[in-house]
Amino acid sequence: MSLIWICGVDEAGRGPLAGAVVAGAVVLDPENPIVGLKDSKKLSAARREFLFEQIQLKAKAWGIGQASPAEIDHINILQATMLAMRRAIEDLTTRLGGWPDKALIDGNRCPELPIAAEAIVKGDTKEPAISAASILAKVTRDRQMAALHERHPQYGFATHMGYPTQAHVAALKEFGACEEHRRSFSPVRDVLTLHSR
Structure with missing residues (x-):
């Protein structure tokens, strides 16, 4: 019987006035556990950076997607968030070699996907795969904002x-x-x- 791959998905940057909204998607590998996963907002910046590298090394698959400020302005922040999440899952599928079996989405709604999806309110505190996705999204976005600060x-x-x-x-x-x-x-x-x- 083939393994069932569950993908956690979360975003960072819905509320800011500038920058992209960024989403992460992660399928964890049960044979390669990552210690210390939790909601990215409850971790120090240094800890997030460490776990970011661990996730990319140890996860079965991961992906990052985003929607630009222009896309946010064009379709609104909610739709742009759904778009970023879908793009993150699509990015993950290239590493996984196909779609995961199911997506667990942080929040109260799901993007349109060709797979089963479940929205989980406060999922980043309940599901390790969503916690991992929140770390990918937050670190990626923080790095983008640091680069924007330089400009x-x-x-x-x-x-x-x-x-x-x-x-x-x-x-x-x-x-x-x-x-x-x-x-x-x-x-x-x-x-x-x-x-x-």
Whole structure:
């Protein structure tokens, strides 16, 4: 009998005003366990980086997908999140050699997939494969925001990761939006309206 491969899926970056929404997908290998998996928000940055490497080394398969700020503005953040999740699973299938048998999705809804899928609220605290996916997504996105900070240090992306902090909104008002800002999000839209007057 062939093994059943269960894929955990989670995203990072739904709430920020800038950058992509990034999703991770992971099929864990029962013969190669990874110690210390938990919700990425409950881990230090250094621990997340360590586990990121462990997941890529030890998981049966993994994938990363994203949707760009332009795609978020075009189809909305919910649909862009579903798109990023599907892309992460598609990326995983290239390493697994086919679709997994089932996807466990963090949250309350699932992307359209050709396989069985189950949404699990707070899944990143309940399912190790979803925890692993959350770590892949968070580390990937944090690295992207650090790179964006190098290009646009005036916004402080390395500190707030694009979230709508007071400092970020103040920088938006002072400097306007960069190409990675999500124009459909109201703080960015409001600033663009101000700057166009």
